[in-house]
Amino acid sequence: MLSAMRTLLLALALAGCGGKQAPVPQNLEPRQVRANELRAVSDFAAIRDRAERSRALFGEMARVITHPRCINCHPNGDVPHQRMTMELHDPPVVRGPADHGVAGMECMTCHQDRNQPYTRVPGAPKWHLAPIEMAWVGKSVGYICNQIKDPKRNGGKTLAQIVEHNGHDKLVAWGWDPGADREPAPGTQAQFGELTAAWVESGAECPEETR
Numbered sequence: 001m002l003s004a005m006r007t008l009l010l011a012l013a014l015a016g017c018g019g020k021q022a023p024v025p026q027n028l029e030p031r032q033v034r035a036n037e038l039r040a041v042s043d044f045a046a047i048r049d050r051a052e053r054s055r056a057l058f059g060e061m062a063r064v065i066t067h068p069r070c071i072n073c074h075p076n077g078d079v080p081h082q083r084m085t086m087e088l089h090d091p092p093v094v095r096g097p098a099d100h101g102v103a104g105m106e107c108m109t110c111h112q113d114r115n116q117p118y119t120r121v122p123g124a125p126k127w128h129l130a131p132i133e134m135a136w137v138g139k140s141v142g143y144i145c146n147q148i149k150d151p152k153r154n155g156g157k158t159l160a161q162i163v164e165h166n167g168h169d170k171l172v173a174w175g176w177d178p179g180a181d182r183e184p185a186p187g188t189q190a191q192f193g194e195l196t197a198a199w200v201e202s203g204a205e206c207p208e209e210t211r
């Protein structure tokens with residue numbers, strides 16, 4: 001009796017959907033988001049190929065990395081950049097022997113450990129330039145990706161330390177709390193940390209290096 005009912009229900013269910021499996025959506029283009037938002041890790045789950053998913057995750061991370069709030073402090077010369085236009089720092093300052101400026105014009109002469117509302121000077125603890133081997137200005141996303149993975153050029157960091165850095169470092173955090181009327185990097189630092197972790201878990205693959 002029970003099994004007859006089960007058969008009947010099964011037959012009805014199959015009839016209801018024409019006996020076919022619903023097609024798996026094959027849209028691999030990640031969903032559209034606003035310029036100030038980041039896609040979530042789950043938005044990339046539909047990309048079945050692990051290496052391809054990893055490269056797509058880095059592509060999303062790159063929307064933060066190449067934002068002026070980050071790249072202005074990762075110049076390919078001796079002078080920081082500033083503003084959305086990435087113009088050279090005015091007043092003129094230079095990186096000096098240890099990326100902290102030179103005597104009399106040290107970064108922390110002007111930049112305090114937090115943003116200063118009256119003078120507009122941005123600030124965060126230990127404000128200084130990223131070393132030259134971490135230069136991102138003028139580099140392709142693929143180049144930056146390989147640089148970040150390379151312990152010789154990333155400050156001796158393991159991939160786990162890169163995940164930690166992106167998710168919690170105070171200079172990175174400033175990118176989402178830049179003070180004055182500056183545009184923050186897209187999304188949140190927490191999302192950026194999650195994307196970095198997912199990129200590492202999927203093999204830390206890099207998009208093709210073009211320059």
Ligand code: HEC
Pocket residue numbers: 064065069070071073074127128129130131134147148149153154155162165166171172173174175176185
């Ligand atoms: C005030 C300057 C400054 C800003 C702003 C800044 N960085 Fe950096 N960044 C540094 C310095 C200095 C280092 C090297 C110190 C270290 O490795 O801990 C560094 C290192 C890094 C590294 C690890 C080393 C590597 O391979 O490049 C990553 C990743 C990074 N920054 C990401 C970011 C991101 C993402 C942002 C924006 C949300 C950002 N940074 C904003 C100064 C800055």
Ligand code: HEC
Pocket residue numbers: 068069070072073080081082083084089090091093094095099100101105106107108109110111120121122127128129182
């Ligand atoms: C004489 C004071 C002074 C010194 C010294 C100084 N800065 Fe600045 N910096 C400023 C001021 C003021 C601004 C804000 C300009 C604005 O947005 O109007 C600024 C902005 C910046 C920005 C741009 C933030 C953005 O994304 O628009 C970066 C990056 C920066 N400084 C890095 C440094 C570094 C690194 C050093 C040391 C090598 C340094 N500065 C030394 C005064 C100074």
